[in-house]
Amino acid sequence: MNHGVNVTALTIFLLFFALVTAMGFLASRWRRADNAQHLDEWGLGGRSFGTWVTWFLLGGDLYTAYTFVAVPALIYGVGAAGFFAVPYTIIAYPLVFLFLPRLWSVSRVHGYVTPADFVRGRYGSKGLSLAVALTGILATMPYIALQLVGIQAVLDVLGVGGGANSNWFVKDLPLFLAFAVLAAYTYSSGLRAPALIAFVKDTLVYIVIIVAVIYIPMRLGGYGHIFDSAAQKFSTVSPATGKPVGSLVTGESAQWTYATLALGSAMALFMYPHSVTGVLASKSRNTVRRNMAIMPAYSLMLGLLALLGFMAIAAGVGKGVKGYNAQLAVPQLFADMFPDWFTGIAFAAIGIGALVPAAIMSIAAANLFTRNVYKEFLKPDATAAQETQVAKIASLLVKVGALAFVLLMDKQFAINLQLLGGLWILQTFVSIVGGLFTRWFHRWALLAGWAVGMVYGTWKAYGVSSPATKHFGGSSAVIPGVGEIGYIGFTAFVLNLLVSVVLTLLLRAFNAPDGVDQTSRADYSAEAGDKALKDAPVPVAAH
Secondary structure: OOOOHHHHHHHHHHHHHHHHHHHHHHHHHHOOOOOOHHHHHHHHHHHHHHHHHHHHHHHHHEEEEHHHHHHHHHHHHEHHHHHHHHHHHHHHHHHOOOOOOHHHHHHHOOOOOOOHHHHHHHHOOHHHHHHHHHHHHHHHHHHHHHHHHHHHHHHHHHHHOOOOOOHHHHHHHHHHHHHHHHHHHHHHHOOOHHHHHHHHHHHHHHHHHHHHHHHHHHHHHHHHHHHHHHHHHHHOEOOOOOEEEEEOOOOOOHHHHHHHHHHHHHHHHHOHHHHHHHHOEEEOHHHHHHHHHOOOHHHHHHHHOOOHHHHHHOOOOOOOOOOOOHHHHHHHHHHHHHHHHHHHHHHHHHEEEEEHHHHHHHHHHHHHHHHHHHHHHHHHOOOOOHHHHHHHHHHHHHHHHHHHHHHHHHHHHHHHHHHHHHHHHHHHHHHHHHHHHHHOOOHHHHHHHHHHHHHHHHHHHOOOOOOOOOOOOOOOOEEOOOOOEHHHHHHHHHHHHHHHHHHHHHHHHHOOOOOOOOOHHHHHOOOOOOOOOOOOOOOOOOO
16 A cells, blocks of 8 residues: 555645535525525525436435445455445335335425424324434434545545554544535535535546446456456455355355345435435425436446456455455555546545535434424424524534544444444334325334334344454344344334334224324325415425
8 A cells, every 4th residue: 555645646636625615615606595594495405406406416415435435345345245235226216216206295395304304294293203303313423424434545545644653633634624624615505515516526426437447457457357356355265254255146145135135225225314305405396206217327337336346356455464444445446556647536536425425414414403303392483594503503513423433433333333324214214104105004103113123123233243343243133033144124124114013003993192194195296386386485394
């Protein structure tokens, strides 16, 4: 690994960083609203984004710097198992095509800003709404932290992240500066900043991936040599386990894990509050539908991106280095294979790929706190301006928390928490998606199901060990009653659903009091031009 500063690459990286910083601050003037002091404006961009803006925003939101670094790193480490990310994104878009337009419509009619707003209005339950909100915040925090891990990996390879013997100030100053810039323009411009920057981020990512999958194999002797090198590495027996370190093809024993992880991840993808935020920022129901139809283009990019893990093996990245950090594999591959000037562009794609989702995630978490904690429980009579100000402050605090994750905790622990985040957020699926199609579920049953899923999933994940950590060392365990190894989050979801169904039957049988449903059937198919919405301001959700 190069321990010196790559001046050319660093210069180009900083130029792009300066460009997106300027765009972030200028975004406050882009499509400026008459009343900027409204959470719809700061937190949802005025609900005004068309097809292309939404497409770039969702792409910038879902395909993060951590995706850029972690997916190839997983394939670099274990091989075929890392490709689960490709089928799960393919499954996700047809799945969410069924329910996201309904969520947009009912949210637009009632002025819902968060998925917890919808749950509150649909079931008339403050407790269930709070559970959904806190789960969203909890799942989002480590996700933001891992975007900063992505930036830190780039800085380390550039030679400006400091070495192991550097003092904390030298080592972490660049990350502090990146954090400060992100916090400043997010506070100033809200969702408009990442929406505008996403155009640059996604364009850079596509350029870098297309060049990488053509140019790097040419330098390495072709894809045949790349796959041969990967097969040779994965056939090596690990002294710790006595088994091969990986495989090019998923073995029979791992197929349940692969399938449940892909399906569970697909179901969880649009439960994350930042994903919902991008959807609710769309200007129409058809905008949402069109985006779900064209978003799979990113899955093609993800499949090509995953191959970088095999390329890093063929290039000898980390070979012979004991305990090599696989998260550095892709940045180091770029530094070794590309000319310095294009390395700077590639690193800018990763760095900006961290800033865009981190901004959206912090905004989404702030929206949840503001609408479903502050306004619901602390200040029910809060004005629109007060909501916006609280959301801005909350977004700063969320980013400070994420920075603390990176600086004060072991990075492996941050990665483990992100795996838990996917498990946790999946437990909101029954309440949100179920509520979009039926009012049959009882609010108390949903809350109990959520609690069972959260407790079971966290407990099982705590008991998973790995060579790197004693607890939370993975996301798979034996499925009760099946005997196969599967994704813990999906097993927890099944238990959640079973508890919700059984308790609903019991509560209905005993005529337990139900909450008030503020929505009507027509709300779920409303379009932007409908009479209920046309020429009318977006209402504030009733509480």
